[in-house]
Amino acid sequence: MKLKWLPLLMASSVGAMSAHAACTTDAELLVGSYTQGKSQGIYRLQFDSESGRITPEPLQVFKAANPSWLTLSKDQSRLFVVNENGQGQADVVGRVSSIAIDPKTHALSLVNQVKTLGEEPTHSGLSADEKYLFIANYGVHEDPGGSLAVVPVNADGQLQPVTQISSHQPSRVNPERQMSAHVHSVVTSPDGKFVYASDLGADKVFVYRYDPVANPEHPLVAATPAAIELPAGSGPRHLLFSKDGKHAYLTTEMSAQVFVFDYDNGQLKQRQALDLAHGMPAQNRAAGAVHASADGKFLYVSYRGKANELLVFAINPANGELSEIQRRSVDGDHPREFTLSPNGKFVLIANQMSNEIVVVERDPVTGKLGKTLQKLAMDAPSDVKFIHCP
Numbered sequence: 001m002k003l004k005w006l007p008l009l010m011a012s013s014v015g016a017m018s019a020h021a022a023c024t025t026d027a028e029l030l031v032g033s034y035t036q037g038k039s040q041g042i043y044r045l046q047f048d049s050e051s052g053r054i055t056p057e058p059l060q061v062f063k064a065a066n067p068s069w070l071t072l073s074k075d076q077s078r079l080f081v082v083n084e085n086g087q088g089q090a091d092v093v094g095r096v097s098s099i100a101i102d103p104k105t106h107a108l109s110l111v112n113q114v115k116t117l118g119e120e121p122t123h124s125g126l127s128a129d130e131k132y133l134f135i136a137n138y139g140v141h142e143d144p145g146g147s148l149a150v151v152p153v154n155a156d157g158q159l160q161p162v163t164q165i166s167s168h169q170p171s172r173v174n175p176e177r178q179m180s181a182h183v184h185s186v187v188t189s190p191d192g193k194f195v196y197a198s199d200l201g202a203d204k205v206f207v208y209r210y211d212p213v214a215n216p217e218h219p220l221v222a223a224t225p226a227a228i229e230l231p232a233g234s235g236p237r238h239l240l241f242s243k244d245g246k247h248a249y250l251t252t253e254m255s256a257q258v259f260v261f262d263y264d265n266g267q268l269k270q271r272q273a274l275d276l277a278h279g280m281p282a283q284n285r286a287a288g289a290v291h292a293s294a295d296g297k298f299l300y301v302s303y304r305g306k307a308n309e310l311l312v313f314a315i316n317p318a319n320g321e322l323s324e325i326q327r328r329s330v331d332g333d334h335p336r337e338f339t340l341s342p343n344g345k346f347v348l349i350a351n352q353m354s355n356e357i358v359v360v361e362r363d364p365v366t367g368k369l370g371k372t373l374q375k376l377a378m379d380a381p382s383d384v385k386f387i388h389c390p
Helices: none
Strands: 027-033 041-048 060-063 067-072 078-083 095-101 108-115 121-126 132-137 147-152 164-166 183-188 194-199 204-210 220-229 236-241 247-252 257-264 267-275 287-292 298-303 309-315 322-329 335-340 346-351 356-362 369-377 381-388
Touching: 027 067, 041 067, 067 121, 078 108, 078 121, 078 132, 095 121, 132 183, 132 194, 147 183, 194 236, 204 236, 236 287, 247 287, 257 287, 267 322, 287 335, 298 335, 309 335, 346 381, 356 381
Parallel strands: 067 381, 121 183, 183 236, 335 381
Antiparallel strands: 027 041, 027 381, 041 060, 067 078, 078 095, 095 108, 121 132, 132 147, 147 164, 183 194, 194 204, 204 220, 236 247, 247 257, 257 267, 287 298, 298 309, 309 322, 335 346, 346 356, 356 369
């Protein structure tokens, strides 16, 4: 049976540059977006690593419905995209797409797409062996709520139907946002043995052992303990492991905090908790994305709400603890995601509500952010990822 939505995901070229244009700089940028407005999907853009500027004319526009989160394979031959669809949208079915990246031209082409068996899939992560894609179905509405879905990935990048679904009990602390589970991210441990699902609705990070040998269709098994408890009403969002794999950093969206954990064989032991809000009212708190510099010396956190800042922290190499060294405006509204350029000299911020990608200077030595170099108009950007030229 042919499905009606497949034609919407065909790649198209725009502007003078063909989708098959040769790579002319050392980096290109992929931008995912929400498509309820003017955006058409995924934008492939040229980035100048010396000047820090994005060429406004896209190399390619890949049409897709709400491609809000982008996950690259290790060799960058595959791009996995969650289509954050749900109730009240043109497509009410949550989906995930596999996209091939041409090794020479970086042109994107659809491999296939499957349902995520949940609404508003908002994040995904690959297993260490890249045989499974773990999907965070956020599920905005109380019914059906959120879930964790497991999608097998063939060697050729083909996605198979969901083989495992896990749901969690909500905390119900916040009657508006926590009456059901809302899985916001899924991350694999550095050793590849464990998977962590941050559930905003449950105030917990759920821990699973990854064991595909025992049961290939259900590779995730609840660990002991099965979850990490967070403060009531905190709303865990994104988890990031440190460069050395000894620590992990967690943002809590609703309480606007960053938690530091020590990591050892699946266990996360809390070491530090930092308040990002500095007295800001609860309704204005909205911590978001978290990323570290490639050298592992600095941590960056986006703070949305009324603040709209990037916070910069120095990482203590001895114990992983954080110390704040800078707060810097994102020069826009609602920094949903951001990324550091491959050379570490720039930070690119996806300001969802002000419809722009903002490029900011970064000092690789001090970690601090400098002046704004560019504001590129982009409707509802949600994620930014670099791909590198061959």
